[in-house]
Amino acid sequence: EAQVTQNPRYLITVTGKKLTVTCSQNMNHEYMSWYRQDPGLGLRQIYYSMNVEVTDKGDVPEGYKVSRKEKRNFPLILESPSPNQTSLYFCASSSFGGVTYEQYFGPGTRLTVT
Amino acid sequence: LAKTTQPISMDSYEGQEVNITCSHNNIATNDYITWYQQFPSQGPRFIIQGYKTKVTNEVASLFIPADRKSSTLSLPRVSLSDTAVYYCLVGASSNSGYALNFGKGTSLLVTP
Numbered sequence: 001e002a003q004v005t006q007n008p009r010y011l012i013t014v015t016g017k018k019l020t021v022t023c024s025q026n027m028n029h030e031y032m033s034w035y036r037q038d039p040g041l042g043l044r045q046i047y048y049s050m051n052v053e054v055t056d057k058g059d060v061p062e063g064y065k066v067s068r069k070e071k072r073n074f075p076l077i078l079e080s081p082s083p084n085q086t087s088l089y090f091c092a093s094s095s096f097g098g099v100t101y102e103q104y105f106g107p108g109t110r111l112t113v114t
Numbered sequence: 115l116a117k118t119t120q121p122i123s124m125d126s127y128e129g130q131e132v133n134i135t136c137s138h139n140n141i142a143t144n145d146y147i148t149w150y151q152q153f154p155s156q157g158p159r160f161i162i163q164g165y166k167t168k169v170t171n172e173v174a175s176l177f178i179p180a181d182r183k184s185s186t187l188s189l190p191r192v193s194l195s196d197t198a199v200y201y202c203l204v205g206a207s208s209n210s211g212y213a214l215n216f217g218k219g220t221s222l223l224v225t226p
Binding site for chain 2: 004031033035040041042043044045048050056057058059088090092102103104105106107108
């Protein structure tokens with residue numbers, strides 16, 4: 001089954017404790033992306049990657065890191081989480097190079113930083 | 115990156131046709147227009163995409179005028195299950211970079 005998986009689905013952590021949210025897709029997609037969703041602010045892009053070792057900032061990259069060492073994986077790293085990073089996070093992927101950018105989204109990770 | 119403007123919310127009754135318009139005045143030549151649907155606590159789901167004129171699939175229609183500065187998503191005969199947030203997306207081409215801007219979307223409420 002074609003899918004994007006994220007882990008963990010729920011995470012409660014404390015300020016300053018480094019964490020990683022994993023994202024994996026099995027569709028051989030080139031493009032992968034991370035979003036955060038907050039009430040009243042819609043869906044905002046954090047980082048995206050056009051292929052292995054190619055990443056770029058989205059709208060709200062501050063406080064986040066990403067890496068793309070393998071095509072299927074795109075982890076999101078919070079080196080020193082703060083309460084303002086409490087949010088719902090989505091990973092997405094899509095094929096690249098065609099005319100369509102139909103993105104497939106993961107189930108989301110709800111992060112709470114206390 | 116092309117900015118989009120949509121109504122924040124819309125209400126409709128079951129069985130009616132719903133049209134959601136998105137404004138994108140600075141759309142680039144190679145940009146496509148894509149619409150997504152999102153239910154609470156789920157990731158957005160692709161609905162339809164187009165470049166110009168009209169596109170129709172089993173779920174919706176997308177109308178794009180000649181100047182491409184706006185687009186309208188049309189949902190025929192909505193049901194309660196169409197209650198969701200709808201996002202208009204413009205971009206993802208070499209002209210406008212590959213960042214994607216979902217914006218705040220339009221919250222559609224369908225009632226009996």
